[in-house]
Amino acid sequence: MNSTGFASYFQFQEVNWSNILAATWETIWMTVLSVVIVTILGLLLGLILYQTNGSKKWSVRLLNIIVTLFVNVFRSIPFIILIVLLLPVTQVLVGAITGAKAAIPSLVISAAPFYARLVQIAFNEVDGGVLEAAQAMGASRWQLVFKVLIPESLPALVSGITVTAISLIGYTAMAGAIGAGGLGQLAYTDGFLSYNNAITLCATVIIVLIVFLFQFIGDTVVKKIDKR
Numbered sequence: 001m002n003s004t005g006f007a008s009y010f011q012f013q014e015v016n017w018s019n020i021l022a023a024t025w026e027t028i029w030m031t032v033l034s035v036v037i038v039t040i041l042g043l044l045l046g047l048i049l050y051q052t053n054g055s056k057k058w059s060v061r062l063l064n065i066i067v068t069l070f071v072n073v074f075r076s077i078p079f080i081i082l083i084v085l086l087l088p089v090t091q092v093l094v095g096a097i098t099g100a101k102a103a104i105p106s107l108v109i110s111a112a113p114f115y116a117r118l119v120q121i122a123f124n125e126v127d128g129g130v131l132e133a134a135q136a137m138g139a140s141r142w143q144l145v146f147k148v149l150i151p152e153s154l155p156a157l158v159s160g161i162t163v164t165a166i167s168l169i170g171y172t173a174m175a176g177a178i179g180a181g182g183l184g185q186l187a188y189t190d191g192f193l194s195y196n197n198a199i200t201l202c203a204t205v206i207i208v209l210i211v212f213l214f215q216f217i218g219d220t221v222v223k224k225i226d227k228r
Contacts, residue, residue, distance in 0.1 A: 015196075015198050015199055015202060016190075019186060019190065020186065020199070020202055020203070020206070023181070023182055023183045023185070023186040023203070024183060024206050024210075026100045026181045026182040026183075027169070027172050027173075027182035027183045027184070027206075027207070027210065028210065029100070030100050030103055030104065030107065030172050030180075030181075030182055031165060031168050031169050031172060031210070031214075033104060034104060034107040034108055034111065034168050034172075035161065035164070035165045035168060037104075037108045037112075038107075038108055038111045038112045038115050038161070038164060038168070039115070039161050041108065041112040041116075042111075042112045042113075042114075042115030042116045042118070042119055042161075042164070043115075043116075043119055043150075043157075045067055045070075045071060045112060045113065045116035045119070046115070046116040046117070046118070046119025046120045046122075046123065047119065047123070047145065048063065048064070048067050049064065049067055049068065049071070049116060049117075049119075049120045050119075050120050050123040050124065052064035052067070053120075070113065071113040071116050071117060072113070073113075074109055074110065074112075074113045075113040075114050075117065077110070079106070079110050079171050079174055079175075080174050080177075080178075082106055082109065082110050083103070083106040083110075083174075083175055083178065083180075084178070086105055086106045086109065089105060090102050090105050090106065093105050097179075098178075098179035098180065098181075099179070099180065099181050100180060100181035100182060102179075102180060103172065103175040103180035103181070103182075106171075106175065107168055107171055107172065107175070110171060111164050111167060111168050111171070114164060114167065115160055115161060115164045118156075118157075118160030118163070118164070119157060119160065121156070121160075122153040122156035122157050122160060123149055123153055125153065125156065126148075126149055126152045126153050127152070130148060130152060131144060131148060131149070134147070134148045154225050155222050155225055155226040158218060158221050158222050158225065159218065159222055161218070162214060162215060162217075162218025162219070162222075165214045165218070166211050166214055166215060169207060169210055169211055169214065172184055173187070173207060176188060183203040183206055183207055184203075186199060186203050187199060187200045187203035187204065191203060
């Protein structure tokens with residue numbers, strides 16, 4: 001394809017860069033806010049799965065079954081289906097079913113179970129001897145969690161949330177196809193539906209750059225905290 005054909009195919013002169021910038025900001029803040037909430041909720045769910053696994057008490061086993069069921073069910077539903085199923089819940093929580101804020105509940109509910117499993121795996125890989133030594137020195141349950149379990153598994157936890165954040169970036173693009181804003185909606189409405197390939201290309205490149213940025217940040221943090 002020559003330069004004239006390339007220019008006519010992508011039509012960069014029709015790109016509204018202010019819209020691109022606004023959509024990029026929407027994608028970033030949707031991702032960052034979702035990552036923060038998913039980190040908290042995923043840690044909580046993962047900790048419950050870890051602490052209740054193999055318990056002999058029926059009440060604890062029941063809690064494990066309920067949390068496991070929640071994690072397995074919502075981890076299995078494809079995101080594009082989940083966001084449609086959760087429209088009534090989204091309406092109640094944020095008062096809207098379109099726009100960037102309307103995507104947050106679906107993003108969180110889809111990603112938190114995934115991260116919870118990564119948290120459980122990270123906790124399971126902590127050396128049992130370290131936990132036994134802390135218990136022998138009189139550490140309480142919460143001291144074990146916050147001073148031993150989480151610090152020892154921190155590199156794996158950060159790696160897990162990095163993977164989850166990258167998945168969330170992809171989810172925001174899918175959410176944009178049904179009006180959730182961000183680069184996904186821009187690529188679909190202003191790009192695909194309007195036959196403007198330049199906008200689709202720009203949105204794609206920016207999403208890839210955002211993924212690279214999150215991966216770089218995650219890898220850098222892991223290198224700094226990993227003492228092995």
